[in-house]
Amino acid sequence: MKVLVLGAGQLARMMALAGAPLNLKISAYDVRSGNLVHPVTLEVLGQGLENGIADTDVITAEFEHIAPDVLSICQASGKFYPGEEAILTGGDRRKEKALLDKAGVNNARYQVIESKDDYDAAIATIGLPLILKSALDGYDGKGQWRLKPDSDLDAIWQDIDQFLKTSPQGSRQCVIAEEFVPFDxxxxxxxxxxxxxxxxxxxxxxxxxxxxxxxxxxxxxxxxxxxxxxxxxxxxxxxxxxxxxxxxxxxxxxxxxxxxxxxxxxxxxxxxxxxxxxxxxxxxxxxxxxxxxxxxxxxxxxxxxxxxxxxxxxxxxxxxxxxxxxxxxxxxxxxxxxxxxxxxxxxxxxxxxxxxxxxxxxxxxxxxxxxxxxxxxx
Amino acid sequence: MKVLVLGAGQLARMMALAGAPLNLKISAYDVRSGNLVHPVTLEVLGQGLENGIADTDVITAEFEHIAPDVLSICQASGKFYPGEEAILTGGDRRKEKALLDKAGVNNARYQVIESKDDYDAAIATIGLPLILKSALDGYDGKGQWRLKPDSDLDAIWQDIDQFLKTSPQGSRQCVIAEEFVPFDxxxxxxxxxxxxxxxxxxxxxxxxxxxxxxxxxxxxxxxxxxxxxxxxxxxxxxxxxxxxxxxxxxxxxxxxxxxxxxxxxxxxxxxxxxxxxxxxxxxxxxxxxxxxxxxxxxxxxxxxxxxxxxxxxxxxxxxxxxxxxxxxxxxxxxxxxxxxxxxxxxxxxxxxxxxxxxxxxxxxxxxxxxxxxxxxxx
The missing domain is CATH 3.30.470.20 (ATP-grasp fold, B domain)
Incomplete structure (x- = not known):
């Protein structure tokens, strides 16, 4: 049986090593180069996602920050596990929090922030301190903020606003404000x-x-x-x-x-x-x-x-x-x-x-x- | 570090899987084709023993029935473990029995048979039943005989004599007669x-x-x-x-x-x-x-x-x-x-x-x- 992994890092590598004794042939789609490679030897086996999908029985992923078009192509093949929705959820804090609520599991109180009004409402409703994180992958080391009682809230909002306006993911991006959990x-x-x-x-x-x-x-x-x-x-x-x-x-x-x-x-x-x-x-x-x-x-x-x-x-x-x-x-x-x-x-x-x-x-x-x-x- | 394995079967394969987490790069020399291959993917990495030796840090083997010239070339490289003598000993029953005697470890009584006189002497000295095995790898399914009290000893000798005369290994081949051990x-x-x-x-x-x-x-x-x-x-x-x-x-x-x-x-x-x-x-x-x-x-x-x-x-x-x-x-x-x-x-x-x-x-x-x-x- 053949398995194509989205991503060619150490997780794909360790899957390939674990799969070999099961006679599973693991190849990896390197999302940056577009190459299909063997995740242990890095031998180039081919080029292009479509070729990879055509030549595999099963598709899976080693990371969750994958472009939506790649995920939907994989999903359409009917071979993709855990599948588009699970990977999107893992890579999008907004979807993830919605899932946790839907599943009824205990998680930190939160608010989705897309505007200054949302920002003010989060501060008013949840209170400080607050942890703010971009819903999708950040960039240039940005995407996380901490609001304490003595923070300059306006300056931080300016930074978040700038972040949202220049996010490569456009309107899919937002920020999730969460209560600070004093965990043990x-x-x-x-x-x-x-x-x-x-x-x-x-x-x-x-x-x-x-x-x-x-x-x-x-x-x-x-x-x-x-x-x-x-x-x-x-x-x-x-x-x-x-x-x-x-x-x-x-x-x-x-x-x-x-x-x-x-x-x-x-x-x-x-x-x-x-x-x-x-x-x-x-x-x-x-x-x-x-x-x-x-x-x-x-x-x-x-x-x-x-x-x-x-x-x-x-x-x-x-x-x-x-x-x-x-x-x-x-x-x-x-x-x-x-x-x-x-x-x-x-x-x-x-x-x-x-x-x-x-x-x-x-x-x-x-x-x-x-x-x-x-x-x-x- | 790179390791070249003589032989490209399942033992080389399992070495490669065990070596990958140690960052050891295992290649295998397929003695039949002369190819250098990756023992898991079977990707052809090159051709010829000399190239394999030049491009490795360490040489080892997954089997013992390897041509002496291959072993001596590997030994000359200074990279070969357990080395020529150990592999030759494992592949030659005569050397093996001599080693066991030299090491002073308990092993079945035996006699080297190269002639009819040796054959008669083995029967006289050790007695029947006797197990006879070719010292080197047999061929055509031959290379093992069992002498019981009611065996036709002359007919068996004719067969052994023919075996020795037509052995592809020539004068390196012989037969080892061993006492029958009634083991539990x-x-x-x-x-x-x-x-x-x-x-x-x-x-x-x-x-x-x-x-x-x-x-x-x-x-x-x-x-x-x-x-x-x-x-x-x-x-x-x-x-x-x-x-x-x-x-x-x-x-x-x-x-x-x-x-x-x-x-x-x-x-x-x-x-x-x-x-x-x-x-x-x-x-x-x-x-x-x-x-x-x-x-x-x-x-x-x-x-x-x-x-x-x-x-x-x-x-x-x-x-x-x-x-x-x-x-x-x-x-x-x-x-x-x-x-x-x-x-x-x-x-x-x-x-x-x-x-x-x-x-x-x-x-x-x-x-x-x-x-x-x-x-x-x-």
């Missing part, structure tokens, strides 16, 4: 849903970010009540989308009550630990779902942590004596994810010890989340 | 040795053959004393060869005493279970060893069994709900290994149950070893 931690849930609505859901992972980029994910066991909340919301969202494939949901944990932050209609960085820690990893389960094959067990085999390798950091090979290193065959660049490290142990406490051992081979300033993560487990 | 079971040990002599050894697996082809391998825990015997012999053999890479040793178990049957200087079919059952699989550990990277742990994570998929059998996708299926992207042909199934469980008994569950999806006549293997674990 961020957790995420990854799961697969097949075309018959069957679910295989992994245990929650706790995510630690550094400079806004995922740094460490730990799947070491969570409270059953919290896991149940997350699974109920996962089912509500996945069913509302009639979702097929792996879906990721990020939550804020506020005193044991979960609130959906955002969804990603794809395999997700916080699910990379499943490669060593779960019975069947997220990449294989995504392929199984979109190809109509039986889902595999999402059971956790043992406590596992994932450490992202971001930018121009040094990872000595000594780390391999203790852990599984997954490189993405990418040149290091500041802020770029170029690999990750998976680490397994028999218990949460020994996972803490293992994280500490690995941290001794890595520079504190390059991996600042590591020692706190280790300490929190011991 | 066959077990094998896989391990990695690096250039500094450090070892990582997997637990023993018990192997069940059907029609002379490995059918089921079970790594469900073995007697510590038996494991220790096997490890001591492994170390003696690996040290004697100054071995670098993964080495497999097959043993006869005769009432709890192990006797080396044969060695394979490479990753081995009876080690495929390590992909799901061990901390770091044999393919990755072989690459780590030959590339001078730290070895990974060979610890068994949980009881695991491997079922070979051989020839034109039917494997319904339902099996995937219970197990890991690894296909080799090969067309089915009688006797050809085209994939395998890995199955994990919490205990030996539950592994027996899991084998039984899988056996219900597979035909008894196509997988005859499955139910007995399940029963022996429960």
């Amino acid at each position: 931690r961020e957790v995420s849930l990854i799961g697969a849903r097949n075309a018959q609505g069957k679910l295989e859901i992994y245990p929650l992972t706790e995510n630690i970010h550094t400079n806004g980029i995922l740094s460490v994910s730990v799947a070491a066991g969570d409270d059953d009540a919290v896991q149940s909340q997350a699974e109920a919301m996962f089912k509500a969202v996945a069913d509302a989308l009639n979702y097929v494939g792996v879906l990721a949901i990020e939550f804020f944990d506020v005193g044991g009550t979960l609130m959906v932050n955002e969804i990603a209609p794809r395999v997700h960085n916080s699910g990379h630990w499943t490669q060593q820690g779960a019975e069947v990893c997220q990449f294989e389960n995504h392929l199984r779902a979109v190809c109509g094959l039986p889902l595999g067990s999402a059971k956790r085999v043992r406590p596992t942590a994932m450490i992202n390798i971001v930018g121009e950091v040094t990872v000595p090979t000594d780390v391999m004596a203790h852990a599984h290193v997954h490189w993405y065959d990418k040149a290091p660049r500041p802020g770029r994810k170029i690999g990750h490290i998976n680490l397994c142990a028999e218990s949460a406490a020994s996972l803490g010890d293992a994280l500490d051992t690995v941290s001794q081979h890595l520079a504190d300033d390059e991996f600042p989340a590591l020692k706190p993560a280790a300490d929190s487990l011991r | 079971r066959e077990v094998s040990l896989i391990g990695a040795r690096n250039a500094q002599g450090k070892l990582e050894i997997y637990p023993l697996t018990e192997n069940i053959h059907t029609n002379g082809i490995l059918s089921v391998s079970v790594a469900a825990g073995d007697d510590d004393a038996v494991q220790s015997q096997a490890e001591a012999m492994f170390k003696a053999v690996a040290d004697a060869l100054n071995y670098v890479g993964v080495l497999a040793i097959e043993f006869f178990d005769v009432g709890g005493t192990l006797m080396v049957n044969e060695i394979a200087p490479r990753v081995h079919n009876s080690g495929h279970w390590t992909q799901q059952g061990a901390e770091v699989c044999q393919f990755e550990n072989h690459l780590r060893a030959v590339c001078g990277l730290p070895l990974g742990s060979a610890k068994r994570v949980r009881p695991t069994a491997m079922i070979n998929i051989v020839g034109e059998v039917t494997v319904p996708t339902d099996v995937m709900a219970h197990a890991h299926v690894h296909w080799y992207d090969k067309a089915p042909r009688p006797g050809r290994k085209i994939g395998h199934i890995n199955l994990c469980a919490e205990s030996a008994a539950s592994l027996g149950d899991a084998l039984d569950t899988v056996s219900q999806h597979l035909a008894d006549d196509e997988f005859p070893a499955l139910k007995p293997a399940a029963d022996s674990l429960r």
